[in-house]
Amino acid sequence: MVALINILVKYLVYSSLVVIMLAGCAISTAEGRSIRVSPTGQIRTVKEAVSLAKPYDTIWVAPGLYRENNIRINKPLAIIGRQQPVLDAGFKKGLFTIEANNVLIAGLTIRNVEESFVQNYAAVRVVRGSKITVRDNIILNTYYGVYIERAESCLVKNNIIRGQAKKESTSGNAIHIWRSNAISVIRNKVSGHRDGIYFESAGNSLVKGNSSSGNLRYGLHFMFADNNRYEHNRFARNGSGIAVMYSRNIHMNDNIFEHNWGAAAYGILLKDIADSRIERNIFRQNTTGIYAEGCTRLEIKNNEFRNNGWAVRLLGSSVNMAFKHNNFIQNTFEISTSNNYSSDNTFTGNFWSSYTGYDLDRDGIGDVPHKPVTLFAYLLEDIPASIVLLRSMFVDLLELIEKVAPVLTPDNVRDDAPSTRLNSLKS
Amino acid sequence: MNSLGKIIKYSFYDTLRSWWALLYGLFFLIIASTLLYFSGDFNKAIVSLLNIVLLLVPLISTVFGTMYSYNSREFTELLLAQPLKRNHIFLGQYLGLTLSLVLSLSLGLGIAFLLFAGTAAESANLFMLILCGCLLTGIFTGLAFLISVLFEDRIKGFGIAILVWLFAAVIYDGLFLAFLVAFNDYPLEKATIGLTMFNPIDLSRIMILLRLDTAALLGYTGAVFNKFFGTWQGTMVSFFALLVWVLVPLLLFLKKVQRKDF
Numbered sequence: 001m002v003a004l005i006n007i008l009v010k011y012l013v014y015s016s017l018v019v020i021m022l023a024g025c026a027i028s029t030a031e032g033r034s035i036r037v038s039p040t041g042q043i044r045t046v047k048e049a050v051s052l053a054k055p056y057d058t059i060w061v062a063p064g065l066y067r068e069n070n071i072r073i074n075k076p077l078a079i080i081g082r083q084q085p086v087l088d089a090g091f092k093k094g095l096f097t098i099e100a101n102n103v104l105i106a107g108l109t110i111r112n113v114e115e116s117f118v119q120n121y122a123a124v125r126v127v128r129g130s131k132i133t134v135r136d137n138i139i140l141n142t143y144y145g146v147y148i149e150r151a152e153s154c155l156v157k158n159n160i161i162r163g164q165a166k167k168e169s170t171s172g173n174a175i176h177i178w179r180s181n182a183i184s185v186i187r188n189k190v191s192g193h194r195d196g197i198y199f200e201s202a203g204n205s206l207v208k209g210n211s212s213s214g215n216l217r218y219g220l221h222f223m224f225a226d227n228n229r230y231e232h233n234r235f236a237r238n239g240s241g242i243a244v245m246y247s248r249n250i251h252m253n254d255n256i257f258e259h260n261w262g263a264a265a266y267g268i269l270l271k272d273i274a275d276s277r278i279e280r281n282i283f284r285q286n287t288t289g290i291y292a293e294g295c296t297r298l299e300i301k302n303n304e305f306r307n308n309g310w311a312v313r314l315l316g317s318s319v320n321m322a323f324k325h326n327n328f329i330q331n332t333f334e335i336s337t338s339n340n341y342s343s344d345n346t347f348t349g350n351f352w353s354s355y356t357g358y359d360l361d362r363d364g365i366g367d368v369p370h371k372p373v374t375l376f377a378y379l380l381e382d383i384p385a386s387i388v389l390l391r392s393m394f395v396d397l398l399e400l401i402e403k404v405a406p407v408l409t410p411d412n413v414r415d416d417a418p419s420t421r422l423n424s425l426k427s
Numbered sequence: 428m429n430s431l432g433k434i435i436k437y438s439f440y441d442t443l444r445s446w447w448a449l450l451y452g453l454f455f456l457i458i459a460s461t462l463l464y465f466s467g468d469f470n471k472a473i474v475s476l477l478n479i480v481l482l483l484v485p486l487i488s489t490v491f492g493t494m495y496s497y498n499s500r501e502f503t504e505l506l507l508a509q510p511l512k513r514n515h516i517f518l519g520q521y522l523g524l525t526l527s528l529v530l531s532l533s534l535g536l537g538i539a540f541l542l543f544a545g546t547a548a549e550s551a552n553l554f555m556l557i558l559c560g561c562l563l564t565g566i567f568t569g570l571a572f573l574i575s576v577l578f579e580d581r582i583k584g585f586g587i588a589i590l591v592w593l594f595a596a597v598i599y600d601g602l603f604l605a606f607l608v609a610f611n612d613y614p615l616e617k618a619t620i621g622l623t624m625f626n627p628i629d630l631s632r633i634m635i636l637l638r639l640d641t642a643a644l645l646g647y648t649g650a651v652f653n654k655f656f657g658t659w660q661g662t663m664v665s666f667f668a669l670l671v672w673v674l675v676p677l678l679l680f681l682k683k684v685q686r687k688d689f
Binding site: 262263330379382383385386388389390391392393394395396397 | 471474477478481482596597598600601603604607608611615616619623629632633636650652
């Protein structure tokens, strides 16, 4: 009896398995076929494959060189390259233009996109759509790299985008996002464009683990982009550093901003940013670490400012900024403010390498307030040409006199509880 | 060896034999080694050294030059009685003193940097610092000699020499700043480049600062400086200006002693 039941159960299990497998096959054929493109095969161009494909098909591109341009995708498709096949637009128009949902472009090398003043030619251009993924591509010598507009929930991941931009006016951005929502830009390496990563009117997005360096203008540039997060990125040697404007609810944490040297280069230029947090970032060797203009309710916490020209430049219009537990190490000027400075910005518990006070009770908090604005920094805001007297004996003497009897330097910029030990960068 | 060589040799050994030159070299050796040892960062040490060099080298050269010139007055008069060219006597004294000071300075700094050697680029910055130091030595020794022949009275001469040093090291920058404040509404970048040429200490300071990483922090104005001093031509022009600064007091001095009645 028991044996009979056993056999019955086994039979049931096997038959149901078979049914499931059959059903699976049926679904997969209904979902999409695979189309193969290769330089020697039946279908020799991606364009042809795209026109033959039905929605949800997968196009596999075999290794080789394909001279193609202006491929329009208006149905859900996956285009996947094997061993990075090369799609060369030969400096005529762009490569992919996407106007559909659920598109995947992966594993391709795309190069030589035309520069234009009328059309925004790009290696991958999304005109509208959602759930579009662009990943693991190598994009070389393009006008725009990845250009996304009017899109939702897209992912740009693990791409290497390298340009050879020479002039700002004739070059495009590596990753350009416009009027979109919920875009993730993750672990890309971008360089040699006008702006590395550009967001305009694009919110609820995540920019994480990217490296943006050697761009003509900004490594990262966004405006009207609320509720975004920028994490673990590295921005280095960009012509003007980073500029972020007109946005609120921004979180920037664990980024590295370094070597942004130049007459108008900033670690970050903050213009009209509100209700945001800048945490655990490292600002190293920038002309100006943070430049803040018209900012409100910013919390700047646990950052490290090292070897910058100016660690922080606060313009008069910035209010309610809180600087907490940052480390200011070996900056030429720690804080510089314009003379119409408002007083409700606070500094607490920061470590200042130029702090000369003492800590008698050894609780790690200096007993004397630290005033980070030096007389010379103050002078410079008014008379930029006086930088020529940097490190001259006359200026050193002035500083000394000012330290003994402060007359000019603003009294309201000060840290009443400076840390005498380096703050840990973990919050 | 002609008379010029002999006098250079005599002055050179005479200065080196006195404790002054030795102490001078030793001072730079100790300061440079200490800074390099404790800061650990070559460029940062150079910035600190820059301040010391720009302050002390002109001061010591001025003081030493005046003292030497006044103290060797009797010996000079003895030499003048010999069949020697006046130019040789005075040029010889000047070169002998300058060479010994330059030697002390470069040995002092050079040995310290050999002990804590940096990379090639860093060494180039150091070389620039030493070069500027040497030129400053030449300039301020020349000025001191000139002043010492202009004023018979030692105290007066000494006071004026110190004043000249004070003017170049401190007062000039004060006036400079006042000028910048007064004409703030005008584009002053080019004017500031011109004005730095008139003070060898400022000129040396900017040339060295622009070579170090602090250069780019000079903001917009700095970009203008960089465009001038950062180029090969700009460096040549600056060095030429420093050379003019060496030559003008020296030539004036030599011209003055040609006709001076000792």
